Amino acid sequence: MLRSLALRFPSAAVCPVRVPIRLPRGPLGMRAYSADQSTGPGIARSASEVATRAVCLQLVMARWGMEMALKMGHGDEETKTKALENIAKTSEEPIIAQNLSAKEHELMAKEDGQWDRDDLQCHGHWESLGVLLWMLTNKVDLPPYYEMFSRPLLFNTTGVLPAVPKTIHDFVGNAQHSHARRTPAEVQRAIDIAEAWYWRAHAQRLLTTREELGLDRADHGPSGSGNQSSSQDSFLQASPTMVQAADVAKLPRGFVKLLRGLPDAISRASRLAHEHKLIEAVAEDDFGIDSNALYVNLGVNKNIPLNDDGSPMEYPVNWIPYHRVDASGMYLLTDIAQHRMLAFNWLTGTVQDWDADLTELPSINPVSSLWAPFTEAAREDAKDDGSDRT
Structure with missing residues (x-):
């Protein structure tokens, strides 16, 4: 698919235009689905790995929910304080502490109520969590890409309670034995x-x-x-x-x-x-x-x-x-497209770092080029070293 281009152009008043681009490979960087392809991507993660990543995400999303409640003044103060204490305590469990990403560690280490606007943008990981749970269970379906996963459904699917660390271990343990693995197709x-x-x-x-x-x-x-x-x-x-x-x-x-x-x-x-x-x-x-x-x-x-x-x-x-x-x-x-794509990249091993740049995620499926409206232009792109200008 499209090799994402992190393009930032100044306004007309700013010259010269600086273009930090990486030209896409193939016609518009796009490779399309082929109905007759016989092979597809393999899942590089075990069920326990997927379940562990899911519970880490769920705990971060629980913290996100409380940070939003603090920012908006929702809920009883005593209840919020207790919930945050439970989340902090559970995040110290080895299965969580050893598997949080660097960015997640940074977020969870912040004082209560200290998440800034950028931190709160991590809400898109609800979509990543949905994809992981889709891989593990037939209780979760993939919604269209203009519709978010149901957050209550995701929480209820795991049965994880931040105040009860045992529920985390139960979910990960059960995933190794009773998960409904999706077929390659x-x-x-x-x-x-x-x-x-x-x-x-x-x-x-x-x-x-x-x-x-x-x-x-x-x-x-x-x-x-x-x-x-x-x-x-x-x-x-x-x-x-x-x-x-x-x-x-x-x-x-x-x-x-x-x-x-x-x-x-x-x-x-x-x-x-x-x-x-x-x-x-x-x-x-x-x-x-x-x-x-x-x-x-x-x-x-x-x-x-x-x-x-x-x-x-x-x-x-x-x-x-x-x-x-x-x-x-x-x-x-x-937001939906990027965070779901991140989850699929991680599942297939094409991305190792959960904190990867969402605008630079690679293609996964080795599919044939059916969407090729500009093949000749793409060939010129491949030859163009940047010195040839229009």
Whole structure:
């Protein structure tokens, strides 16, 4: 999939543009699901390793919940204090202390109420926890990539109580003997879907970069001829703060070509992803998002009518294209894709460090290149050492 590019461009007033990029390998760095492939990724972690990582995450998420309660003034002070004491005590258990990541150790060592805004962003690891529990049990299903895991379900699935360390040992011990291991086909399919959504999340970053560079304007066609089709750029408008043309000229030619062709690549990738059932719908030549499900996650639709049995009434699916999601929704889509992809990378051993950069996660499945709308451009990218400018 897309080799993520941690691109940061200054505003038009700042020159020159500095581009710390690593050009993607393959057509837009994208490798797609192949229905006829016979081999897939293997799981490199034992059931006990997965269970241990899960309980470490659950304890960190329990601390996150209490830090949020402190910040927002929710709950009884005595109850919160006792809960934090229990979490701190349990985190000293060898099975936890020896398996927390460096970042998790840092978070758990902070004084109560001292997590800052960046620390609180670790909430995305609920999605990582969901993937780990999906691997261990058939009680957890993978939700669509615009819908979060149910947090109560995840907590109840493990049966872990931070105040009772024995529950941690019981969960890890039981995982070695009674876990429901997923089949290779299930794992392969889940990873293919994860890679598709991870690719799309990072393609969105490139779309933003493309807009900032003004490459979505009519005078910037794929070959500089000004004949780029309106269908490719129907969802991109000229940015009010574009960099100067001279700055664009300083970028590698292959990278500029990649940006120019990105809308068409997304369109083709969306059709192929839908054809192979990696996404549920295509909307406006883009990944379809069920807006009702997405915005319920964000707490927008709080007053959902209920059926007679108390269950939420189902709404007709309202598919919207990925690129039309607002900023809060886009953040959630990226958060879900990155943290689930991290879990799959860790499970397969392609990532060893749990604190790995979420924007630089590698591909997992050795799949054939079906999503290759710009093969020739990609070949030029591979040759381009950065000295050849557009």
